[in-house]
Amino acid sequence: MKMKINNKEYDLLEEPVKHILLPTKKELHGWYAGKRECTAERLLINPYNGCGIGCFYCYARALPGYFEIFHQQKIIFVAKNFDQTVTEQLDSLNVATCGYLSPVTDPFQPLNEKYHLSEKIIRVFVERNIPIEFITKAKVPDEVIRLIKRQKHSFGQVSILTTNEKLRKILAPNGASVDELFRNLERLAKENIHPVCRIDPIFPYLTDEKKNLSGIVERAKSSGAKHIVVSILDLPVKIADDILDKIKEYFGAGMKWDYRRLYTERIGYLNAKIDYRKKIFTFLRELCDKKGLTFALCMEYQLGQPSAISHQPSAVKGLNREFMSSTNCEGIDIPLYIRKNGKFQPATDCKGNCLNCFQAKCGIEELAMGKEGAKKDWKLKDYRHWSKEVKNPIFQLLVV
Ligand code: SF4
Numbered sequence: 497m498k499m500k501i502n503n504k505e506y507d508l509l510e511e512p513v514k515h516i517l518l519p520t521k522k523e524l525h526g527w528y529a530g531k532r533e534c535t536a537e538r539l540l541i542n543p544y545n546g547c548g549i550g551c552f553y554c555y556a557r558a559l560p561g562y563f564e565i566f567h568q569q570k571i572i573f574v575a576k577n578f579d580q581t582v583t584e585q586l587d588s589l590n591v592a593t594c595g596y597l598s599p600v601t602d603p604f605q606p607l608n609e610k611y612h613l614s615e616k617i618i619r620v621f622v623e624r625n626i627p628i629e630f631i632t633k634a635k636v637p638d639e640v641i642r643l644i645k646r647q648k649h650s651f652g653q654v655s656i657l658t659t660n661e662k663l664r665k666i667l668a669p670n671g672a673s674v675d676e677l678f679r680n681l682e683r684l685a686k687e688n689i690h691p692v693c694r695i696d697p698i699f700p701y702l703t704d705e706k707k708n709l710s711g712i713v714e715r716a717k718s719s720g721a722k723h724i725v726v727s728i729l730d731l732p733v734k735i736a737d738d739i740l741d742k743i744k745e746y747f748g749a750g751m752k753w754d755y756r757r758l759y760t761e762r763i764g765y766l767n768a769k770i771d772y773r774k775k776i777f778t779f780l781r782e783l784c785d786k787k788g789l790t791f792a793l794c795m796e797y798q799l800g801q802p803s804a805i806s807h808q809p810s811a812v813k814g815l816n817r818e819f820m821s822s823t824n825c826e827g828i829d830i831p832l833y834i835r836k837n838g839k840f841q842p843a844t845d846c847k848g849n850c851l852n853c854f855q856a857k858c859g860i861e862e863l864a865m866g867k868e869g870a871k872k873d874w875k876l877k878d879y880r881h882w883s884k885e886v887k888n889p890i891f892q893l894l895v896v
């Protein structure tokens with residue numbers, strides 16, 4: 497069957513799920529500066545626009561462009577031969593940061609079993625000795641573990657929302673079972689790969705019981721995790737009603753109303769009340785301290801105090817300032833990499849927390865964003881610009 501998108505016709509493929517192969521010139525890029533809290537710089541890579549894990553609250557459903565078609569028609573867009581595009585882009589650089597697979601969809605979702613783009617992209621990074629990380633709710637393929645154990649700073653994050661398998665089937669229906677998710681952590685730890693457990697997101701009144709949260713933390717620790725990342729479900733305004741309807745369908749009308757009463761703050765998304773969120777973060781931070789695990793939040797904010805003159809809330813404040821116990825959000829410190837004598841290697845022995853850095857030991861002054869107003873959306877063209885600086889023999893003598 498053919499499908500017309502932006503006046504072009506594409507084949508709509510039906511197996512294993514509805515998808516379209518889309519030629520793409522997408523470029524690697526960094527975080528969006530906006531409310532950025534992510535301490536470390538990353539090269540974001542997104543081979544799949546859409547995701548077959550099937551989470552009803554998926555934030556990707558609220559994104560524009562192809563994601564709208566994914567939300568309405570469940571069609572996933574696959575970036576055709578994206579590993580080759582990534583290869584060309586990395587080979588044009590002399591400066592690279594850790595790859596991030598992937599910011600909005602699951603890299604090991606069922607469709608990846610057909611195209612293996614995630615494994616191919618990981619291979620491209622590892623063969624160049626550039627670090628790469630992934631986040632998943634699926635089983636980590638063996639090949640991924642074999643690959644990333646070869647690269648010193650590469651690591652994996654596994655999202656585990658509940659220890660209750662019945663509930664897991666509702667929250668991430670096409671993801672891995674609870675046991676398989678903890679096994680992911682074990683398999684990473686066994687190979688000395690930094691394993692991160694994400695309780696991301698926590699669902700108010702569904703997975704927020706202390707018993708569930710401490711059950712995840714304890715089992716994650718005994719599976720080898722060293723670091724916990726947490727967030728509480730946000731409701732993207734565009735799809736908030738859809739999410740609430742699903743909550744009613746699965747958990748009853750009363751639960752929907754409980755959510756309506758709790759989600760009264762608006763910080764870009766609809767957020768649960770700050771007191772509720774802080775209570776959970778305090779509990780988890782203290783628990784992680786006791787267990788010897790480091791802890792961080794992901795994209796959790798608080799509205800500033802209203803100004804006495806305008807009564808408008810001042811800029812939002814990231815809650816990691818209050819709750820994070822690690823230097824970087826993922827509990828691992830990864831420096832910038834530069835190409836030296838033809839091979840990528842760490843530029844310096846820094847902690848890689850560029851967002852809070854005041855002294856660019858790596859030599860790329862713009863990347864040290866500790867100063868007010870220094871945050872930027874870094875693009876491939878910025879990496880290309882830095883790559884020219886790095887080629888200068890004086891630079892090479894100075895930084896390593
Ligand atoms: S795994 Fe992540 S990207 Fe995939 S459907 Fe679930 S929330 Fe969305």
Ligand code: SF4
Nearest residue numbers: 846849850853857858
């Ligand atoms: S020296 Fe500073 S700016 Fe450079 S990579 Fe390290 S943390 Fe980032």
